[in-house]
Amino acid sequence: MKIYFKLPKLLLLFTFFCVISCNKVSEQGTEKFQIISEIKKEKSSPFYIDTEHYPGTRNSLPIGIFDSGTGGLTVLNFILELDKFNNQSHEDDADGIADFFSERFIYLADEANMPYGKYDAEGNTDFLKELVIKDVRFLLGRKYYELPSDSIAKTDKVPVKAIVIACNTATAFGLEIVQEAVKEWGLDIIVIGIIDAGSKSAVDLLNSVGSKDRVIGVLATEGTCASNGYPKAIQKHFKNEFQHDEIRVVQQAGIGLAGAIDGDINYIEPAVAKVRDHELYHGPGLNNPQYPIDISLWKEYNFETGRNLLVSKDSDGNIIEVQLNSVNNYIKYCVTHLVIKVLQKHPDRNINPVILGCTHYPFFKKEIRDHFMYLKNLDNKYGKIIPEDILLIDPAQSLAIELYRYLVLNSLFGSDKNENSKFYISVPNPLLPENQIDENGEFPYHFKYRRSINQSLQFVKIVPFSNQWIDEEIRFRIRNSMPYSYEIIFKEE
Structure with missing residues (x-):
């Protein structure tokens, strides 16, 4: 009898906690972001998409790719150049023909809101998630602007048949919520993220070289490191492959x-x-509490000088501040601190491989490798943990393979031959009264990272790539490192 009377109370308590728990999950899920319902239901919203009439036959549609900037072009380039499969049989057998030769692409660089890696550091991951939702919405929709000053959008953009998040931070914080949102919109569109692909590549490599006495290094943005996306994914794949071994993962945030x-x-x-x-x-700076420049590591940094390194001294000639002012100096700082972390935590293990956990980083693979080799030759303590053949993993390869297999499985190959790909970039919306835009045409730092969700505001306009929005240095880098992609991106020049 006692049991009989206690069971209902226990069940009631259990039900109560379940309701609380479920409500909490719901609050943290799609219901938190009103833009998700706007996109499907609010015809007056600037973000509305007629999902009821989304194209049913999709072979001819492009593949959508987005990143927080131009870094994702390294992923696109890998996809364009991949030749791993036979294009007739789709078997794992290169045939001398690019695997995606029949496809076209739509690429979005959310340049106005980048870098995504800072939103978590500024305590604003919700806004980052909303940005990722908006990126996906753009790829699924038809609207864009010819110029940011235009008040009426053009509507001749083509929707996409698959979406690739070519951004590690966006994948870490936004993949699950956009996958759920796409389901709520009633669309059978795959959204692929890059972190799982990169982690699998690293573990697959250990299958061939062995896992003993190794540390997997991860160079990624602040946000990606804070999410622990790579360590979690690496451990998941590692346990599947090496049940009786352990792997160590050391991350270094590529601050800035x-x-x-x-x-x-x-x-x-x-x-x-x-x-x-x-x-x-x-x-990073001499007085940056989170990412300090350590004077005792001056030899290790081996910074470029002149305008590439801004130094302030007091009247006695003592250095009182240091600021980095070149890409190469940022690389030297980040690689140095990754190696120092490995040395402190795992002095008896080799750091190999290193995952380039941001799509911008493969542009500078040589410079990253060069600084590893500089440190190796600088001191024996570094030489012991840095192998001569250190491998830098670009996660794009595994992602491209996953995308190809999805097209095979769903019979979604097109026939475009890369002739009609389109490239877009976000710029601050000059027509929005709520916007703050500086003299350089950019969002000021504090405005950018302190915006809030659920405002239904077009903070940016998305326009085609042009010289006005892509500066010469970036174009030069794309032309030198990705000539084939450059011809496709800037083919009309």
Whole structure:
């Protein structure tokens, strides 16, 4: 009898906690973001898509790819150049023909809102997630603007048949929510993220070289490191392959590196020759409590000097501030601190491989490798943990393979021959009264990272790539490192 009377109370308590738990999950899920319902239901919303009439036959549709900037072009380039399969049988047998030769692509660089890696550091991951939802919405929709000053959007953009998140931070924080949102919109569109692909590549490599006495290094943005996306994914794949071994993972946040690569003046300003105000500079510094420049590691850094390194001294000649002002100096800083971490935590293990956990980083694979080799030759303590043949993993390869297999499985190959790919970039919307835009045409740092969700505002306009929005240094880098992709991107010039 006692049991009989207690069971209902226990069940009631259990039900109560389940309801609380479920409500909490729901609050953290799609219901938190009103833009998800706007996209499907609110015809007056600037983000509305007629999902009821989304194309049913999709072979001829493009593949959508987005990143927080131009870094994702390294992923696109890998996809374009991949030749791993026989294009007739689809078996794992290269045939001398690019595997995606029959496809076209739509690429979005959300340059106005980059770098994504800072939103978590600024305590604003919800806004980052909303940005990822908006990126996906753009690829699924038909609207864009010819110029940011245009008030009426053009509607001749083609929707996509698959979406690739070519951004590690966006994958870490936004993949699950956009996958759920796409389901809520009633669309059978795959959304593929890059972190799982990169982690699988690293573990697959250990299958051939062995896992004993190794550390997997991860160079990624602040946000990606904070999410622990790579360590979690690596451990998942590693346990499947090496049940009786353990793997160590060491991460280093590439503070400011992605921003510097894309020319973000919060991290790099080639025109200046003196230390900048801390309101303007947000990279590592002598007095940065989170990412300090350590004078005792001056030899290890081996910084470039001149305008590439801004130094302030007191009247006695003592250094009182240091700021990085070149991409290469950011690389030297980040690689040095990754190696120092491995040395401190696992002095008896080799760091190999290293995952380049941001799509911007493969642009500078040589410079990253060069600094590893510099440290190896600088001191025996580094030489013991850095192998001569250190491998830098670009996760794009595994992602491209996953995408190809999806097209095979769903019979979604097109027949475009890369002739009609389109490239878009976000710029601050000058017609939005709520916007703050500086003299450089960019969002000021604090405005950018302190915006809030659920405002239904078009903070940016998405326009086609042009010289006005892609500066010459970035174009030069794309042309030199990815000539085939460059011809496709800028084919109309």
